[in-house]
Amino acid sequence: MHPSHFSAVLLFALFASIVFGITMRDTPRKMVRYGAYCFALFAGAAIVLSWLMFLIAK
Template sequence: MPITHFPALLLFAALVSTVFGVISKDTPRERALYAAKSFALFVGIAVALGWIMYFVP
């Protein structure tokens, strides 16, 4: 299955965030919020780092 950077990042972030949410919190609402926050941070930080490296010669 050939895959490019961004879909691989999305898949990775989604699966890891789900596990983090399930393991870290106790109620379903807290888990969903934590997983969503973790997913957003994974993707946001990766994209930000990608742009920073774009400008580094």
């Protein structure tokens, strides 16, 4: 199995967000919310940075 760069970034974001959610918050509800927030930030940053690199390369 050879994931694309984007799916590898999303997989990293998923696992990092799980770890951040578990280690940074106390209650399960806060863990899930913070994990989802971190995942959204990771994925959003990946998309924004990839577009910036695309525009710089032109």
